[in-house]
Amino acid sequence: AQSVTQLGSHVSVSEGALVLLRCNYSSSVPPYLFWYVQYPNQGLQLLLKYTTGATLVKGINGFEAEFKKSETSFHLTKPSAHMSDAAEYFCAVSSTNAGKSTFGDGTTLTVKP
Amino acid sequence: EPEVTQTPSHQVTQMGQEVILRCVPISNHLYFYWYRQILGQKVEFLVSFYNNEISEKSEIFDDQFSVERPDGSNFTLKIRSTKLEDSAMYFCASSTGLAGGSTGELFFGEGSRLTVL
Numbered sequence A: 001a002q003s004v005t006q007l008g009s010h011v012s013v014s015e016g017a018l019v020l021l022r023c024n025y026s027s028s029v030p031p032y033l034f035w036y037v038q039y040p041n042q043g044l045q046l047l048l049k050y051t052t053g054a055t056l057v058k059g060i061n062g063f064e065a066e067f068k069k070s071e072t073s074f075h076l077t078k079p080s081a082h083m084s085d086a087a088e089y090f091c092a093v094s095s096t097n098a099g100k101s102t103f104g105d106g107t108t109l110t111v112k113p
Numbered sequence B: 001e002p003e004v005t006q007t008p009s010h011q012v013t014q015m016g017q018e019v020i021l022r023c024v025p026i027s028n029h030l031y032f033y034w035y036r037q038i039l040g041q042k043v044e045f046l047v048s049f050y051n052n053e054i055s056e057k058s059e060i061f062d063d064q065f066s067v068e069r070p071d072g073s074n075f076t077l078k079i080r081s082t083k084l085e086d087s088a089m090y091f092c093a094s095s096t097g098l099a100g101g102s103t104g105e106l107f108f109g110e111g112s113r114l115t116v117l
Helices: none
Strands: A002-007 A010-014 A019-027 A032-038 A044-050 A056-058 A064-068 A073-078 A087-094 A107-112 B005-007 B010-013 B019-024 B031-037 B043-050 B053-057 B065-068 B075-079 B088-095 B112-116
Touching: A002 A087, A010 A019, A019 A032, A019 A087, A019 A107, A032 A064, A032 A073, A044 A056, A044 A064, A044 A073, A073 A087, B005 B088, B010 B019, B019 B031, B019 B088, B019 B112, B043 B065, B043 B075, B075 B088
Parallel strands: A010 A107, B010 B112
Antiparallel strands: A002 A019, A019 A073, A032 A044, A032 A087, A056 A064, A064 A073, A087 A107, B005 B019, B019 B075, B031 B043, B031 B088, B043 B053, B065 B075, B088 B112
């Protein structure tokens, strides 16, 4: 069984401030972890992923996430928020070879000027 | 860049009508999925499909739902008799799995918005 918890359904930051979106997962086997972004009225776009190897992974648009097994976390960060980062962000976990991904509830990121 | 395409982008139907949502996955992908997202809610898994059969399905995917890969390129989701609560955005996704060094991430289409009146 696998599950994802995203802490904070809404996060608001000022432009230029640090972005931190939290994700904790549960998985009975070593997980594959993903962050997706969804802009209004659009599909889901992969931001970054962790499968094996380096625990700090870098993605598109300056985002990165760190896999911490001891904390079962995969928090998403970006040093400096941009207005264009405003979107819905989903953390997802997959535990099998191309098995289903289970999504968190999502976090809406608002960036204030 | 290869992409997953979905049609229609928006469909409005009357309750009780049949709806078919179509998807063209990325050509070398082997695993296919349908997810749905009710407005303002989380993305929910419906079904996965591999080697011409359903590999896993959720509780949501009851007898009114079916999937098919009729011609080797399209992947369809049929809702036999739509209900009001079927109104949602339906996303198709595909994946290569972990073969050839791939990491199994899903590639999503833009979604088909279904409105049931």
